[in-house]
Amino acid sequence: MDRKxxxxxxxxxxxxxxxxxxxxxxxCPNYDEMEYHPHQFVYMVESGNIEPLLKSESLYKCLSxxxxxxxxxxxxxxxxxxxxxxxxxxxxxGANHIKAENVPELIDEDTPQQLLMSVFRKYSK
Amino acid sequence: xxxSYFPGCTLKSKATELDRKxxxxxxxxxxELEEIENWQCCGGVYPMAKDEIATKLSSVRALADAKAHDRxxxxxxSACHNVIKQVNxxxxxxxxxxxxxxxxxxxxxxxGGETKVVHYLEVLRDEVGFDALKKAVKNPLKGRKVAAYxxxxxxxxxxxxxxxxPENPSIMEDLIKAMGADPVVYPQRNECCGGYLSLDDKxxxxxxxxxxxxxxxxxxxxxxxxACPLCMYNLAKNxxxxxxxxxxxxxxxALGVE
Ligand code: SF4
Ligand code: SF4
Numbered sequence: 267m268d269r270k271x272x273x274x275x276x277x278x279x280x281x282x283x284x285x286x287x288x289x290x291x292x293x294c295p296n297y298d299e300m301e302y303h304p305h306q307f308v309y310m311v312e313s314g315n316i317e318p319l320l321k322s323e324s325l326y327k328c329l330s331x332x333x334x335x336x337x338x339x340x341x342x343x344x345x346x347x348x349x350x351x352x353x354x355x356x357x358x359x360g361a362n363h364i365k366a367e368n369v370p371e372l373i374d375e376d377t378p379q380q381l382l383m384s385v386f387r388k389y390s391k
Numbered sequence: 392x393x394x395s396y397f398p399g400c401t402l403k404s405k406a407t408e409l410d411r412k413x414x415x416x417x418x419x420x421x422x423e424l425e426e427i428e429n430w431q432c433c434g435g436v437y438p439m440a441k442d443e444i445a446t447k448l449s450s451v452r453a454l455a456d457a458k459a460h461d462r463x464x465x466x467x468x469s470a471c472h473n474v475i476k477q478v479n480x481x482x483x484x485x486x487x488x489x490x491x492x493x494x495x496x497x498x499x500x501x502x503g504g505e506t507k508v509v510h511y512l513e514v515l516r517d518e519v520g521f522d523a524l525k526k527a528v529k530n531p532l533k534g535r536k537v538a539a540y541x542x543x544x545x546x547x548x549x550x551x552x553x554x555x556x557p558e559n560p561s562i563m564e565d566l567i568k569a570m571g572a573d574p575v576v577y578p579q580r581n582e583c584c585g586g587y588l589s590l591d592d593k594x595x596x597x598x599x600x601x602x603x604x605x606x607x608x609x610x611x612x613x614x615x616x617x618a619c620p621l622c623m624y625n626l627a628k629n630x631x632x633x634x635x636x637x638x639x640x641x642x643x644x645a646l647g648v649e
Contacts, residue, residue, distance in 0.1 A: 278441040295583050299595045326591060330436060331583030332547035336557055349439045364591065372590050376627075378620040380401040380470055384435035384587035387446065 269316045269354060277350035281312040283340045290334035290344045300324040304334045304344035311347055316354075325352040326363055326389065356391050363389035392518060394465035394509070395457035396424035397475065400432040402468055406620035412639035413467050413511055415648040420519050420527060424465060427456050433474040436587065444491045450478035451492050455502040463507040465514065467639075469544035469619035473552065476508040480551045510545065512562050512618065512638070513554060521569040529647035531571025537641065538575040538612035539563030540603065542622045543583045557581065563616065563638065570645035579606035584625040596625050604629040616641055 267275070274281070284305070291303035302310065302324045310319055319325070325348065334344040356362055364385055373382070402410035417424050431449035438446035453475060457464035466472035481488045483504025493501040509517075515524060541560055549557035560581065564574035584603060585596030607615050608631040616638040617623055627635045643649050 276440045276442055295599060296585075296588075296595060298598075299592070327588070327595070329543075329583045329586045329588060330439075331543040331586065333543065333583065336547045336549055346439050353440055369590070376405065376624055377590075378401045378405045378624050379432075380399070380435050380468070380621050381587055381590055381624065382435075383400060383432055384470070384621070385590045387434050387436050387438065388587055389591070 269320075270311060270314050273311055273316065273347065273350040273354055276353055277343070277346040279308075279343050279346050279350070281308050281342065281347065284308045284312070284342045285340055287339060290338050290342070293333045293337045295331060295333060296327050296329055299327045304328075304348065307347050307351060308342060308344050311351065316351065319351050320355045325355055328352075330388070352388070353391075356389065362391065365390070392514075393423040393425055393462055394514070395453075395460055395462045396426045396465050396467075397430055397433075397453050397471055398426060399430075399466070399468045399471040401620040406468070406623070406637070409467060409618070409620065409637040409639055412637065412643040412648075416639060416642045416646055419646045419648045420515070420524065422514060422518065425460075425462070427453050427464075430456075433471045435470055435474070437474045437477040441485070441488070444488065444495060447478045447481065447488065447492060448496065450475045451482060451496065451502055454479055454482070454504075454506045454508070455496075455498055457506045458502060459500075463509050465509050465511060467511045467618065469542060469617075470621065472508070472510045473544040477548075477551055479504050479506060479508050510554060510618070512545075512566065515566060516562055521565050524566070525569040525571075528569070528571055528645045530645055532641065532645055533571050535572035536575050536611055536613045537567045537572045538577055538607035538610065538615045539567060539580060539638075540584075540607070540615050540617045540622060540626065540635075541581045542617065542619055543581070543586075544619060546581055566638065566642070567616075570641060572641075575607060575610045575612040577606045577610040577612070579603040584622045586621060586625070589621075589625050600626055600629055604631045604633050608633050614641075
């Protein structure tokens with residue numbers, strides 16, 4: 267299985283439904299922080315141009331807020347493609363984005379457990 | 392009505408007021424929260440991957456437990472609600488996930504998404520009813536201007552969460568009215584607070600916080616309410632000095648159960 271197949275399988279998304287309208291990126295609250303935007307994730311996966319995505323910090327900028335999913339007129343679910351590319355990256359050996367030993371310096375007395383649970387689910391395998 | 396209650400990790404630690412006041416208000420309004428025994432953390436974020444089962448199992452266990460007691464499963468934290476309701480939808484509609492989760496769990500009776508998942512706010516609206524709630528209010532919050540912050544988890548994906556109109560919700564505004572206060576509707580109320588980015592990219596979250604709180608303040612609120620401990624963490628310390636409260640804190644004030 268190549269990367270594209272793996273990502274399509276993990277996400278369950280049909281990237282060919284995308285009509286390139288850009289609405290997902292237009293509505294993304296974290297657009298400014300991303301090098302590649304949700305519509306680019308969709309078409310770069312479709313065209314098999316996945317290496318740049320795997321190396322990009324953009325993988326860790328998506329908030330999984332589902333605004334793009336809710337507002338895509340073609341029901342493409344771009345957030346699920348981003349999630350699948352991120353998983354494809356962090357499931358590689360030694361590729362965890364956050365390591366447990368670095369967490370203590372990042373938290374404060376109010377940090378909710380929910381944040382730590384979410385971060386480990388999103389950034390580490 | 393008795394509900395199987397899933398409090399979640401944060402309500403047992405940093406967000407005890409969300410939990411404690413919810414219990415007091417439930418008792419005052421006549422519904423019962425029976426905490427699920429040995430519940431396990433939902434994991435904080437919905438595991439979207441189609442090929443992952445392990446990350447969905449804590450939700451399935453809680454759902455199956457509620458089913459065994461023949462009760463709806465009630466959540467309070469927006470994240471628990473989002474995770475458990477989306478996993479329940481997978482168990483109902485995705486035969487592959489359902490089969491693999493059941494093959495692993497070997498429950499007495501296979502679980503197939505039968506449990507109804509309700510958020511505390513939905514119980515207030517659909518079972519108690521906002522008219523009855525209004526009658527139970529002892530201290531109407533007259534003159535208070537309250538901005539409801541929905542964020543993303545309560546509403547999206549709309550087709551699965553089905554709590555309210557995902558683009559123009561009203562459930563919390565109706566609650567605010569029932570408590571005798573004035574709801575403040577503002578553009579950023581259903582845009583994400585920055586979520587789990589606040590460990591790794593505090594600057595990006597600060598931008599989200601300022602945008603959301605400023606939007607609410609510009610529309611004249613004196614406080615913001617939320618159902619989510621992570622939204623609370625991300626919004627609480629804001630430059631506009633707008634207090635952020637759990638909705639149950641305000642409800643407890645209104646019902647006079649403190
Ligand atoms: S909103 Fe949907 S159809 Fe439009 S570019 Fe994004 S994924 Fe494609
Ligand atoms: S889920 Fe990610 S890509 Fe989609 S709108 Fe939210 S932050 Fe942007």
